[in-house]
Amino acid sequence: MSPPEDRETEDDRLVGAAQDGDVRAFEALLLRHEGMVLRLVRFLGVPAPDREDVAQEVFIRVFRHLGRVDRSRPFSGWLYRVTVNAVQDYRARAARRGAEEAPWSEAVEVLAQAPGGDPEEHAGQAALRRRLETALARLSERERAVFVLREIEGLETPEVAWALGVSSITVRRHLGRARDRLRSLLRDERKDPRH
Amino acid sequence: MLRIFGTRKTNDGLLDDAVRALRDSARNDAATLSSSARGAILERSVRAFDPADATPFRTTPLWKPATAAAALVVLTAAMIVVSPFQGPSSRPVELIASKQGDQIVFEIRDGRGPHQVRKSTDAANFRARPVTVEDGRFHDRAESGPVLVFYKVD
Numbered sequence: 001m002s003p004p005e006d007r008e009t010e011d012d013r014l015v016g017a018a019q020d021g022d023v024r025a026f027e028a029l030l031l032r033h034e035g036m037v038l039r040l041v042r043f044l045g046v047p048a049p050d051r052e053d054v055a056q057e058v059f060i061r062v063f064r065h066l067g068r069v070d071r072s073r074p075f076s077g078w079l080y081r082v083t084v085n086a087v088q089d090y091r092a093r094a095a096r097r098g099a100e101e102a103p104w105s106e107a108v109e110v111l112a113q114a115p116g117g118d119p120e121e122h123a124g125q126a127a128l129r130r131r132l133e134t135a136l137a138r139l140s141e142r143e144r145a146v147f148v149l150r151e152i153e154g155l156e157t158p159e160v161a162w163a164l165g166v167s168s169i170t171v172r173r174h175l176g177r178a179r180d181r182l183r184s185l186l187r188d189e190r191k192d193p194r195h
Numbered sequence: 196m197l198r199i200f201g202t203r204k205t206n207d208g209l210l211d212d213a214v215r216a217l218r219d220s221a222r223n224d225a226a227t228l229s230s231s232a233r234g235a236i237l238e239r240s241v242r243a244f245d246p247a248d249a250t251p252f253r254t255t256p257l258w259k260p261a262t263a264a265a266a267l268v269v270l271t272a273a274m275i276v277v278s279p280f281q282g283p284s285s286r287p288v289e290l291i292a293s294k295q296g297d298q299i300v301f302e303i304r305d306g307r308g309p310h311q312v313r314k315s316t317d318a319a320n321f322r323a324r325p326v327t328v329e330d331g332r333f334h335d336r337a338e339s340g341p342v343l344v345f346y347k348v349d
Contacts, residue, residue: 023345027237034233038226052232056239063240125216132213151214152221179210186209 007032011075018066026063033076034059037083043148044087045137058086073162080155080163084145091141135185143178146171303331303348313347 011032017025037055046054061082069078136144142164149160150171157175161168228236291302303310311325312333326333328348335346 023237026240027233030228030233030236034228035224035226038228039221039224042226043221052228055228056232056236059236060239063236125220128209128213129216129220132210132217152218154218183210186213 008074008076012071015066015069015071015075018063019069026066029062029075030059033079036076037079040080040083040148040153041087043136043152044084044145046087046090050090054086054090057090058083061086077155077159077162080149080153080159081165084149084163087145088141131186132182135182138185139178139181143174143181146174147178147182150175299336300332300334301346301348303328303333305331311349315345315347 011029014025014029014032018029034055037058038051041051041054041058042048058079062079069075136147139147145164146160149155149163150157155163157168157171161171164171291304292299301312308329308331310328310331310333312328313323313325314335315323
């Protein structure tokens with residue numbers, strides 16, 4: 001994988017070309033980032049059958065408003081922001097329809113497994129992931145978004161703040177709450193004999 | 196401290212291990228959009244591109260992306276049809292696309308003709324020699340794969 005700065009430079013070149021109307025640059029941006037968008041949509045709790053629709057909405061918004069991209073910032077940061085907003089809108093629509101959010105652990109298929117390694121450890125890791133997935137689904141929308149962007153996607157606090165349109169202080173506060181809640185949920189689950 | 200999986204952990208350690216497991220799996224997760232979704236995104240984006248926001252799509256001067264016949268979800272290959280520029284008094288062009296066997300068939304219903312059809316993988320450049328369509332109907336091989344194919348009709 002290329003270093004982040006190389007990726008940002010290439011993204012910026014493609015954004016510039018797309019802003020000039022180069023459809024191939026749009027396509028290249030799509031191919032470069034579709035995996036990230038699908039992953040984030042998933043971790044933010046969109047059930048599997050709806051993920052592709054939400055991802056489509058994300059890219060259509062991105063391309064429709066590409067002229068507004070602030071090129072002094074990484075394109076991926078803006079993409080995170082659009083994705084989070086699209087998921088929030090999806091959730092609002094789902095709430096109006098009265099649809100229940102699918103329990104994440106049930107909706108999520110088996111996550112990719114790194115090749116090789118100890119099968120027993122893989123099973124243990126998979127179980128641990130499922131427990132965290134189940135616990136994440138019980139966080140508030142904001143707490144989950146902060147936790148996923150900061151801890152899973154690995155963004156820095158100011159990047160998370162920008163993606164969510166909040167202050168860094170708010171990010172730290174939500175992250176603290178999310179971690180406390182997750183610790184508690186994981187502890188409770190460990191006590192539960194069904195797990 | 197090296198932790199051995201399955202041993203008793205503090206709550207923080209358990210959360211950190213779970214986060215690490217999820218992060219590692221996410222790194223190996225190679226989810227991609229289907230080619231039909233990809234085609235639909237590009238088609239809708241081309242159509243919805245807001246010229247007030249940025250420079251319009253670069254196409255030949257008398258052309259703009261069509262709104263018809265591009266949602267080729269039945270195809271394994273994603274395609275976009277570029278239609279003639281429509282002036283205020285001209286009739287809208289109706290383009291019908293269907294897949295018949297390994298062929299993609301287009302019907303141009305505008306009551307005019309003959310039409311010149313060009314094909315390209317670059318929407319900004321249609322250099323190939325055009326095919327003349329007399330009866331408003333043309334076909335091409337339905338290719339699979341992620342490459343977008345553009346057709347320009349005039």
